[in-house]
Amino acid sequence: MTYSIGQVADKLDISPYTLRYYDKEGLLPFVDRNAAGRRRFKDNDFNFLEVIVCLKEAGVPVKQIGHFIDLCMTGDSTLHDRYDFLAEHEAQLEAKMARLQHTLDFLRWKKWYYKTALQAGTESIHYLPGTNHVDPAVHAEFNRLVANGARPKDLGAL
Amino acid sequence: MTYSIGQVADKLDISPYTLRYYDKEGLLPFVDRNAAGRRRFKDNDFNFLEVIVCLKEAGVPVKQIGHFIDLCMTGDSTLHDRYDFLAEHEAQLEAKMARLQHTLDFLRWKKWYYKTALQAGTESIHYLPGTNHVDPAVHAEFNRLVANGARPKDLGAL
DNA sequence: ATAGAATCTAGAGTTAACTCTAGGTCAAGC
DNA sequence: GCTTGACCTAGAGTTAACTCTAGATTCTAT
Numbered sequence: 001m002t003y004s005i006g007q008v009a010d011k012l013d014i015s016p017y018t019l020r021y022y023d024k025e026g027l028l029p030f031v032d033r034n035a036a037g038r039r040r041f042k043d044n045d046f047n048f049l050e051v052i053v054c055l056k057e058a059g060v061p062v063k064q065i066g067h068f069i070d071l072c073m074t075g076d077s078t079l080h081d082r083y084d085f086l087a088e089h090e091a092q093l094e095a096k097m098a099r100l101q102h103t104l105d106f107l108r109w110k111k112w113y114y115k116t117a118l119q120a121g122t123e124s125i126h127y128l129p130g131t132n133h134v135d136p137a138v139h140a141e142f143n144r145l146v147a148n149g150a151r152p153k154d155l156g157a158l
Numbered sequence: 159m160t161y162s163i164g165q166v167a168d169k170l171d172i173s174p175y176t177l178r179y180y181d182k183e184g185l186l187p188f189v190d191r192n193a194a195g196r197r198r199f200k201d202n203d204f205n206f207l208e209v210i211v212c213l214k215e216a217g218v219p220v221k222q223i224g225h226f227i228d229l230c231m232t233g234d235s236t237l238h239d240r241y242d243f244l245a246e247h248e249a250q251l252e253a254k255m256a257r258l259q260h261t262l263d264f265l266r267w268k269k270w271y272y273k274t275a276l277q278a279g280t281e282s283i284h285y286l287p288g289t290n291h292v293d294p295a296v297h298a299e300f301n302r303l304v305a306n307g308a309r310p311k312d313l314g315a316l
Numbered sequence: 317a318t319a320g321a322a323t324c325t326a327g328a329g330t331t332a333a334c335t336c337t338a339g340g341t342c343a344a345g346c
Numbered sequence: 347g348c349t350t351g352a353c354c355t356a357g358a359g360t361t362a363a364c365t366c367t368a369g370a371t372t373c374t375a376t
Contacts, residue, residue, distance in 0.1 A: 038353055062332075111244045114237055178323095
């Protein structure tokens with residue numbers, strides 16, 4: 001069974017333009033061509049495509065993905081490099097997810113900040129008396145609620 | 159207490175170029191200037207900067223962050239819009255983290271794939287007999303190990 | 317007082333990752 | 347047989363987010 005570029009594009013929810021661009025950048029050296037020069041993807045190619053999509057989602061630049069594909073095409077002598085490549089990007093992704101968790105925590109505290117302002121009808125309830133400056137005690141109060149067992153995600157819900 | 163653009167840049171680990179670019183894009187309307195026209199950041203400005211950095215990390219485009227800052231400068235009439243804005247990006251970030259978790263799972267399965275190939279000295283242990291095509295049973299085997307309680311993160315460790 | 321560092325603006329340059337255009341070939345349905 | 351749509355390449359265009367340059371000004375430390 002083989003697939004045209006359009007069929008692959010539909011399956012992966014990627015445009016044919018993008019697939020050709022990936023090919024130009026060396027990400028798809030495994031794809032066959034028919035007599036007329038059109039790309040014919042095989043079932044096994046989806047194993048590579050899956051990896052490409054995964055690395056893209058992980059934020060790996062196209063050039064580096066191309067390097068990984070090069071390693072794949074070279075054979076068993078590169079197994080260790082391929083392992084290291086994946087381990088490196090696993091670590092980077094773990095670090096990114098930790099950062100995003102902090103970002104999410106912050107977003108939730110700010111949501112609570114606006115929820116309480118909204119309920120009071122004015123943001124000024126959070127200001128130091130006689131200023132437009134946020135009272136640091138407000139964040140401390142939020143943290144206290146969380147420390148007492150409230151879930152950040154719930155605190156911000158209207 | 160006020161801070162120069164360079165001091166803020168150091169604190170936030172952002173270049174002064176980038177801060178000026180953000181200003182040009184309307185993200186920093188709250189920053190004062192001294193008599194010579196130089197930016198003077200106040201302590202309270204860090205509340206805004208924190209939000210900007212958070213939204214950037216969450217992947218929100220600069221233009222949209224500018225819109226949020228506009229809402230902030232307008233006053234209490236926009237409290238609901240600001241709440242909705244944060245709620246929307248909270249949801250988007252949650253979705254992104256779920257996708258990244260899948261990506262991480264995939265990366266770990268591939269790491270295990272290469273770990274086992276490495277231990278065998280050849281990737282061909284994963285191929286269907288007489289082909290260069292990966293046996294789908296290999297992924298199934300990994301899933302079985304996970305279902306039996308192994309942690310994906312540990313399975314790939316050398 | 318003065319040298320060197322930091323800042324200012326306007327605007328040009330860079331980079332990554334697409335995204336599309338032009339001009340042509342190929343294939344499937346009527 | 348002919349039309350319509352999918353595909354091809356080469357290369358131009360786009361967009362976001364910086365990043366830097368030039369030329370002028372200002373601040374800081376001797």
